Amino acid sequence: MTLVTLAQVLQPALKQGHAVAGLVTLGWEDMRAYVAAAEAESVPVILQAGPSCREHTPLPVLGKMFRHLAENASVPVVAHLDHGYTAEECRIAIDSGFTSVMFDGSRKSLSENIAETAAIVEMAHAAGVSCEGEIGFVGYSGGEKSAGTDPAEAAQFERETNVDAMAISVGNVHLQQDKQGGLDEARIRAIEATTQGPLVIHGGSGVPLSQRSALARGSRICKFNVGTELRMAFGQALRDAVNNDPERFDRVQILKETHDPVVAAARRVLQGFKGA
Ligand code: 13P
Numbered sequence: 001m002t003l004v005t006l007a008q009v010l011q012p013a014l015k016q017g018h019a020v021a022g023l024v025t026l027g028w029e030d031m032r033a034y035v036a037a038a039e040a041e042s043v044p045v046i047l048q049a050g051p052s053c054r055e056h057t058p059l060p061v062l063g064k065m066f067r068h069l070a071e072n073a074s075v076p077v078v079a080h081l082d083h084g085y086t087a088e089e090c091r092i093a094i095d096s097g098f099t100s101v102m103f104d105g106s107r108k109s110l111s112e113n114i115a116e117t118a119a120i121v122e123m124a125h126a127a128g129v130s131c132e133g134e135i136g137f138v139g140y141s142g143g144e145k146s147a148g149t150d151p152a153e154a155a156q157f158e159r160e161t162n163v164d165a166m167a168i169s170v171g172n173v174h175l176q177q178d179k180q181g182g183l184d185e186a187r188i189r190a191i192e193a194t195t196q197g198p199l200v201i202h203g204g205s206g207v208p209l210s211q212r213s214a215l216a217r218g219s220r221i222c223k224f225n226v227g228t229e230l231r232m233a234f235g236q237a238l239r240d241a242v243n244n245d246p247e248r249f250d251r252v253q254i255l256k257e258t259h260d261p262v263v264a265a266a267r268r269v270l271q272g273f274k275g276a
Pocket of ligand 1: 083173175201202204205229
């Protein structure tokens with residue numbers, strides 16, 4: 001049984017100078033490949049069910065899938081709700097066996113975000129579950145613009161919510177298919193100076209690999225969320241598998257061929273977050 005909470009993997013990461021990957025899952029094929037990759041690299045992994053995953057598969061089913069994988073894994077596995085937008089969604093995740101929830105109140109005013117996040121942290125902690133919050137909106141490639149995190153607001157948010165991890169907006173953008181740009185390290189250092197706990201970067205796919213590794217080792221960023229980069233690897237593997245044999249129609253036979261390429265892509269991601 002290696003099911004753990006977010007705090008149980010992020011606190012050691014904070015002390016030892018590495019980061020843990022929050023890998024965005026869409027279904028059984030990718031989540032099982034991510035656990036195989038984590039076992040091959042001997043590192044913990046955070047399986048994340050975000051909004052599009054939940055649109056496809058109900059939370060109680062996802063909770064059972066994550067827990068089954070965790071219970072049979074040789075490394076610590078966190079069952080995490082990504083971008084919960086309401087207290088109700090977080091409550092359902094907790095009831096479904098998730099060990100960590102993220103409440104995203106980053107589109108709300110500071111006072112609303114603090115009040116709602118604090119209430120969800122209390123609910124989560126009472127159930128032995130961790131909670132991640134977000135301060136400063138992280139935008140979307142080709143969509144909503146980011147609103148960078150203010151270090152003083154981050155300090156207030158951390159103090160008044162008691163979150164286990166805090167997602168920040170420092171030049172990161174969700175859904176980037178390339179690694180142009182990179183994170184604003186001066187802003188990260190300013191946030192580190194006013195806060196104490198683990199920091200989280202969403203939109204990890206868009207961060208240059210060298211910066212991802214350097215920050216995993218040399219900053220309080222303890223969790224990088226990575227989705228697009230792995231979805232691209234899965235999509236390519238699926239396309240290749242379908243095209244390999246136009247006669248084939250059994251989807252299990254097709255999906256089997258995605259396993260090894262997705263494990264390889266996930267291993268490359270995990271390698272970048274190891275300590276020195
Ligand atoms: P990317 O898909 O841009 O890697 O972002 C993942 C993420 O932040 C999920 O919350």
